[in-house]
Amino acid sequence: MAHPYGVTVDLEGILQGVGFRPTIQRLAACAGLAGWVQNRSGTVRIVLGGEREALERFLAELPERLPPRARLERLRRGPLRAWDGEPLPFPFEIRESERDAVQKVSIPADLATCPRCREELFDPASRYHGYPFTTCTDCGPRYTVVDSMPYDRERTALASFVLCDACRAEYEDPASRRFHAESIACPDCGPQVALVEGGRTVATRAAAIRRARALLSRGAIVAVKGLGGFLLAVDARDRGAIARLRERKRRPHKPLAVMFRSRAVLERFCVVPEAACELLEGSIAPIVLLAPRSGVDDPLPVDLLAPDNGELGAMLPTTPLHLLLFAPVGDDPLPPFEALVMTSGNRRAEPIAIDESEAFERLDGIADAFLVHDRPIRLRCDDSLVALQAGRPQVWRRARGYAPEALRLARPLERCVLALGAEVKSAIAVGSGREVVLSPHVGDLETPEALDGLEIVVERLPRFLDRRPEVIAVDLHPDMHSTRLGRRLAAGRGLPVVPVQHHAAHAAAALAESGRERALALVFDGTGLGTDGAIWGAEAIEVARDGSWRRLATFAPVPLPGGDAAVREPVRQLVARWVDAGIAVDERHAARLGCSAEELRVWTLQVRRRIRCPMTHAAGRLFDAFAAALGVAPRPVTWEAQAPVRLEVLAGRARSGGPGPVPFELRERGGLLQVDWRPAFVRLFELAPRRPDPAGWARALHEGVAAACLAMARYAGEHGAPSQVLLTGGVFANRLLTAMTLERLGEAGFSVDLPREVPPNDGGIALGQVLIAGGAAACASPSP
Numbered sequence: 001m002a003h004p005y006g007v008t009v010d011l012e013g014i015l016q017g018v019g020f021r022p023t024i025q026r027l028a029a030c031a032g033l034a035g036w037v038q039n040r041s042g043t044v045r046i047v048l049g050g051e052r053e054a055l056e057r058f059l060a061e062l063p064e065r066l067p068p069r070a071r072l073e074r075l076r077r078g079p080l081r082a083w084d085g086e087p088l089p090f091p092f093e094i095r096e097s098e099r100d101a102v103q104k105v106s107i108p109a110d111l112a113t114c115p116r117c118r119e120e121l122f123d124p125a126s127r128y129h130g131y132p133f134t135t136c137t138d139c140g141p142r143y144t145v146v147d148s149m150p151y152d153r154e155r156t157a158l159a160s161f162v163l164c165d166a167c168r169a170e171y172e173d174p175a176s177r178r179f180h181a182e183s184i185a186c187p188d189c190g191p192q193v194a195l196v197e198g199g200r201t202v203a204t205r206a207a208a209i210r211r212a213r214a215l216l217s218r219g220a221i222v223a224v225k226g227l228g229g230f231l232l233a234v235d236a237r238d239r240g241a242i243a244r245l246r247e248r249k250r251r252p253h254k255p256l257a258v259m260f261r262s263r264a265v266l267e268r269f270c271v272v273p274e275a276a277c278e279l280l281e282g283s284i285a286p287i288v289l290l291a292p293r294s295g296v297d298d299p300l301p302v303d304l305l306a307p308d309n310g311e312l313g314a315m316l317p318t319t320p321l322h323l324l325l326f327a328p329v330g331d332d333p334l335p336p337f338e339a340l341v342m343t344s345g346n347r348r349a350e351p352i353a354i355d356e357s358e359a360f361e362r363l364d365g366i367a368d369a370f371l372v373h374d375r376p377i378r379l380r381c382d383d384s385l386v387a388l389q390a391g392r393p394q395v396w397r398r399a400r401g402y403a404p405e406a407l408r409l410a411r412p413l414e415r416c417v418l419a420l421g422a423e424v425k426s427a428i429a430v431g432s433g434r435e436v437v438l439s440p441h442v443g444d445l446e447t448p449e450a451l452d453g454l455e456i457v458v459e460r461l462p463r464f465l466d467r468r469p470e471v472i473a474v475d476l477h478p479d480m481h482s483t484r485l486g487r488r489l490a491a492g493r494g495l496p497v498v499p500v501q502h503h504a505a506h507a508a509a510a511l512a513e514s515g516r517e518r519a520l521a522l523v524f525d526g527t528g529l530g531t532d533g534a535i536w537g538a539e540a541i542e543v544a545r546d547g548s549w550r551r552l553a554t555f556a557p558v559p560l561p562g563g564d565a566a567v568r569e570p571v572r573q574l575v576a577r578w579v580d581a582g583i584a585v586d587e588r589h590a591a592r593l594g595c596s597a598e599e600l601r602v603w604t605l606q607v608r609r610r611i612r613c614p615m616t617h618a619a620g621r622l623f624d625a626f627a628a629a630l631g632v633a634p635r636p637v638t639w640e641a642q643a644p645v646r647l648e649v650l651a652g653r654a655r656s657g658g659p660g661p662v663p664f665e666l667r668e669r670g671g672l673l674q675v676d677w678r679p680a681f682v683r684l685f686e687l688a689p690r691r692p693d694p695a696g697w698a699r700a701l702h703e704g705v706a707a708a709c710l711a712m713a714r715y716a717g718e719h720g721a722p723s724q725v726l727l728t729g730g731v732f733a734n735r736l737l738t739a740m741t742l743e744r745l746g747e748a749g750f751s752v753d754l755p756r757e758v759p760p761n762d763g764g765i766a767l768g769q770v771l772i773a774g775g776a777a778a779c780a781s782p783s784p
Helices: 020-031 052-064 115-121 165-171 205-217 239-249 263-269 274-280 320-326 356-362 448-465 481-493 502-514 564-568 570-580 587-593 597-609 619-629 642-652 678-690 694-718 735-747 762-773
Strands: 005-014 034-039 043-050 071-077 193-197 200-204 222-225 230-235 257-260 287-292 312-315 339-344 369-373 385-389 392-397 406-408 417-419 429-432 435-438 471-475 497-500 518-524 538-544 549-555 665-669 672-676 724-728 751-753
Touching (some): 020 043, 052 071, 200 205, 222 320, 222 356, 230 239, 274 287, 320 369, 385 735, 502 538, 502 724, 502 762, 538 694, 549 694, 570 587, 570 597, 570 678, 619 642, 619 678, 619 694
Parallel strands (some): 222 369, 417 471
Antiparallel strands (some): 005 071, 034 043, 193 200, 417 429, 538 549, 665 672
């Protein structure tokens, strides 16, 4: 076909694995254009031929006609000129993928089942009826099945599943939504499920799902292999099953995620804001924290599902297999489940299991049966967790649906950086050029299995992205497992190591997402080694795009008797606060504190003589001690932030007209403002015999910390810091505190940003490490 004009276009962004090439072919065909589209290692090239007017219109309209999950970050077009090259194919075609000399890899995260695949799943007339692995270009696995780029079926875990004639026809049909859907599969040629009990396979295909449903209805715990790993499932209405799951998993209090059959069922049990609905029903489909609805006739046992915070981590089915576990298909006689607990398939502090042998070994004694399948999981990926902060979503765990999509940088990094993150809520990052890719959530590095999981991600993610790190960034703390691993890797590869202070990394990560040139970050968390050897954690840090930073304000340091032991037992921290304030604490107070007289004597001695008693500035420890004073801190705590979470819930019950903000003092030492909380603890001690209102005083602490934030921001402003403020660190997951702080700062004329797509907790640390270690002028722009 004659084509008087032609143009070549190269595009970058999330364009592979989202149906981009089929969309381009359909659009070009409708426009009557010749040419071809081709995946490269991380870009897509389009060559078009036709009339000048048609070409200009096509290119102008292209950014508005992308598939739902595509994200166009850069479009480079050559000149539109009279075509003198070889004739272009007509009709427009999709060419085989090709590797670029320099890869710019960007692949989408796994996508939840789309509405049309859901309809086919329950349509008896569809060839996908009841098939647990139906997908199309709008949904299904991506990251968890890919082996290498470009993203084509032969480079995924589905390569061994040869397409049948029917699937091949759909794959090659431009009119089909499975046109070039690399994860396409059907009952005749795709993966299959099986149920394993007692070490042997007892059922396969539809019978396996029916058997799993029957076991769940009888109170069994079933390990279910999902997109990115195993989940442990029980009937969310069965109190006995939930109690057994907690006992076997050794998870007595930490909240359990609940998957609901549909939005309609979810809205019966929970209050679901529209912003949460959009997330839950979208392709990301994370876990979202929601308040239970009051007045429900037959409510779920929230006291067992979330005993500390009273909120449900709610989600909707994300795969066809999940959907089939809820609703009967064919001759299944059981009624649909309304809700199933779907918690991570692991023991405490371990990463989720991803293959059968791992699951059989590590979940032995927890699961009664295993619903497995033969589609391999290449890369581990947990469920994402989102909360609504100030009415908008904030990611608390970045995993399925978000990772590994890249953050785009306003300016390039000076070198390729591998950042190892932190010890808790571990995630790593790879930064190169104008992009930083955060890995999915790895977890807490407390066990050998967790460390193995970290090493796997550290080895695979740079290889997956075809990046060779030139520097390794680690936390300043030398004893973190991630720091040790980073130093070992650097020594083996002859690379430099850049230690990055923990809270500076938090500040840089928040600045990156905000897109600002410079800001004041209030970084509140539980721990982090400071440059002076103390434990920081309530920091006002001015941070700039070039990676420079300075500390301007903090909380006054207090003793932490026993170090980590005091974190596990907040009552130790309360005793330390009182002793540090000059209060005489003796055996008469032991019963009130829930400890022995001997323990009280030892802790007091530790504080007075500074024996195994590091000093801490951390805001998280302030909340711990206050929780102990008000009688809501367990001994020991069984999950991170348990005491502060209980304190936040208690504060939410306070009546109006309470005591007002707790008192504190401000002092300046060496150019650093310090907030001293001793007056608050003296006041609490004085009021103790009169049994002060716990809820009112819990709220008073929140009001006091918000007031301290304003004092810190004002002091920083007087010393040259900008009026743009960022709130980050795990303590600002406290939504009551965040709301109070936003209100105070806003009324005082400060402009305040919160992290949204990068976790404010340690899950976002690696991004900040990349930006500081990667050199000047790097700053991430907000995601669209």
